[in-house]
Amino acid sequence: MASQQLKQFSREEVAKHNTPDDLWVIIDAKVYNISRFKAMHPGGLSVLLDDEIAGQDATEAFFSLHRYEVLEKPQYQRLVIGIIEGEKPAIHGRIAGELSKVPYAEPTWLTAGYHSPYYTENHRQFQKAVRKFFDEVVYYDSIDREADGKRPSQSVIDQMAALNMHAMRMGPGKHLQSRVLMNGLVTPEQFDYFHELIITQEFARSSLRGYGDGLLGGKVIGLPPVLNFGSEELRARVVPEVLAGKKFICLAISEAHAGSDVMGLQTTAVKSEDGKEWIINGSKKWITNGTFADYFTIGCKTEDGFTVILVERGPGVETKQIKTSYSTTAGTAYITFDNVRVPVGNTLGEEGGGIFVMLSNFNHERWVMCCASARSQRSIIEECLKWTTQRKVFGKPLHSQAVIRAKLAGMMSRAESVQSWLENITYQMCNMSYKQQAGKLAGPIALLKSYSTSCGQDTARDAVQVFGGRGITQSGMGKFIEHYHRTIPFDSLLGGAEDVLADLGVRQALRGMPKDARL
Numbered sequence: 001m002a003s004q005q006l007k008q009f010s011r012e013e014v015a016k017h018n019t020p021d022d023l024w025v026i027i028d029a030k031v032y033n034i035s036r037f038k039a040m041h042p043g044g045l046s047v048l049l050d051d052e053i054a055g056q057d058a059t060e061a062f063f064s065l066h067r068y069e070v071l072e073k074p075q076y077q078r079l080v081i082g083i084i085e086g087e088k089p090a091i092h093g094r095i096a097g098e099l100s101k102v103p104y105a106e107p108t109w110l111t112a113g114y115h116s117p118y119y120t121e122n123h124r125q126f127q128k129a130v131r132k133f134f135d136e137v138v139y140y141d142s143i144d145r146e147a148d149g150k151r152p153s154q155s156v157i158d159q160m161a162a163l164n165m166h167a168m169r170m171g172p173g174k175h176l177q178s179r180v181l182m183n184g185l186v187t188p189e190q191f192d193y194f195h196e197l198i199i200t201q202e203f204a205r206s207s208l209r210g211y212g213d214g215l216l217g218g219k220v221i222g223l224p225p226v227l228n229f230g231s232e233e234l235r236a237r238v239v240p241e242v243l244a245g246k247k248f249i250c251l252a253i254s255e256a257h258a259g260s261d262v263m264g265l266q267t268t269a270v271k272s273e274d275g276k277e278w279i280i281n282g283s284k285k286w287i288t289n290g291t292f293a294d295y296f297t298i299g300c301k302t303e304d305g306f307t308v309i310l311v312e313r314g315p316g317v318e319t320k321q322i323k324t325s326y327s328t329t330a331g332t333a334y335i336t337f338d339n340v341r342v343p344v345g346n347t348l349g350e351e352g353g354g355i356f357v358m359l360s361n362f363n364h365e366r367w368v369m370c371c372a373s374a375r376s377q378r379s380i381i382e383e384c385l386k387w388t389t390q391r392k393v394f395g396k397p398l399h400s401q402a403v404i405r406a407k408l409a410g411m412m413s414r415a416e417s418v419q420s421w422l423e424n425i426t427y428q429m430c431n432m433s434y435k436q437q438a439g440k441l442a443g444p445i446a447l448l449k450s451y452s453t454s455c456g457q458d459t460a461r462d463a464v465q466v467f468g469g470r471g472i473t474q475s476g477m478g479k480f481i482e483h484y485h486r487t488i489p490f491d492s493l494l495g496g497a498e499d500v501l502a503d504l505g506v507r508q509a510l511r512g513m514p515k516d517a518r519l
């Protein structure tokens with residue numbers, strides 16, 4: 001019910017209702033009758049009967065123990081019986097599509113009064129529309145699916161397809177040609193890596209981690225080899241249905257036997273006697289979206305070395321769910337291939353040229369992960385700033401403690417540095433060909449990925465300290481901190497382990513050392 005239609009009460013009137021059988025409280029100007037609810041209150045009865053709560057203004061006490069969303073639930077909305085005369089509710093929760101005013105909760109380009117050389121007016125309009133879409137369409141599905149572990153709802157996938165969001169998540173390129181993007185807000189020619197960064201960051205902001213990967217993360221990494229190295233026939237058949245969200249694809253490289261050591265993989269592909277088919281045997285592990293994928297972009301050992309092949313789900317392909325520390329909505333799978341026959345035309349790139357196919361894929365994949373990591377860190381800062389402001393210790397807000405402020409300083413500095421470096425690299429990507437990117441950016445992107453995920457891990461650890469027990473509790477005030485802390489190791493492993501990537505970055509740099517340089 002709108003505030004103006006509510007019955008008005010004076011604070012003196014509310015104060016009279018302070019007994020177990022007749023119990024009212026005021027929260028943010030609204031009057032709640034909790035006489036019947038008190039017995040069901042998850043926090044117990046006694047806290048509600050306290051002299052400072054019963055019949056009193058419990059706003060501060062309430063917000064130091066509950067998230068705003070508790071008040072939004074229909075079963076609790078029903079407890080509202082009126083409003084304090086002459087007052088209006090002043091506190092709000094999430095407002096779909098809006099920018100946050102909490103410091104550091106948005107990157108500087110989205111913060112009032114700050115400037116950026118990278119983003120145009122078109123990027124700004126695009127960001128607004130994308131945020132509104134993710135807040136309205138994705139957020140609640142993300143919470144529900146993360147909880148029940150089912151794959152992202154097809155209705156969300158379809159709504160994204162209608163805006164050509166699946167195509168945009170593949171970055172700029174020919175696959176966008178003649179598509180209407182975001183209801184025509186950006187043309188395929190205008191669409192650049194900053195538009196893609198916006199999609200990835202808005203998505204990371206409004207979805208939980210397992211869901212984030214579940215919502216076609218496999219396509220983001222599994223489709224590029226088809227797009228860039230598949231035959232025309234294969235592309236014409238596979239790409240449209242995947243970008244329409246009708247069929248699902250995943251990238252299957254790592255195995256129980258090997259991960260970063262791609263040459264140590266044991267899945268084999270041998271040619272049939274007539275040379276027309278590959279016969280594939282082996283297994284793959286930790287494959288995102290594998291449980292529901294129709295297509296598998298897989299790395300195999302072949303006579304000439306390492307070859308990437310597109311396999312379609314069919315006889316001999318079996319997928320089993322792996323339970324990881326995030327939800328099964330990501331569809332993480334163990335996959336077995338037993339004498340799977342695939343036309344040789346499904347080879348992606350040259351036979352024996354799989355390493356090149358993989359390497360050219362890695363840059364974009366890792367950059368996407370950096371976009372998401374930078375954005376998730378900000379969401380954690382927002383949670384921490386709100387919590388340390390509303391939580392009182394020794395009669396003062398939690399942030400009055402210097403040790404807490406020191407943790408916040410670390411979080412803010414890390415998020416800002418990751419975003420600034422990311423935007424610089426994104427700008428380079430906008431001005432380089434795909435080939436130039438492979439040559440010049442493989443090192444910097446590897447270093448940035450390693451740096452941003454290690455920043456994320458530091459921020460997760462600090463946030464748990466700031467939230468205390470709530471930071472390890474799956475419901476209530478710290479639920480997003482618990483989730484972040486539990487799932488952050490994914491960021492630091494997917495797309496290359498942190499240490500391996502840091503080393504790759506240095507080795508790439510050393511390759512560019514001038515021979516005549518001396519101290």
Ligand code: HEM
Nearest residue numbers: 032042043047053058061062065066067070076475476477
């Ligand atoms: C309309 C009024 C209220 C409603 C609908 C309500 C609802 C809830 C719900 C749903 C929870 C558990 C969910 C969660 O973890 O967030 C909870 C926990 C709790 N509530 Fe309330 N509550 C109300 C008022 C109050 C008030 C006035 C106090 C007074 C201090 C209070 C104290 C607590 C405590 C101590 C907990 C346990 C918190 C924890 O486990 O960390 N509640 N309440």
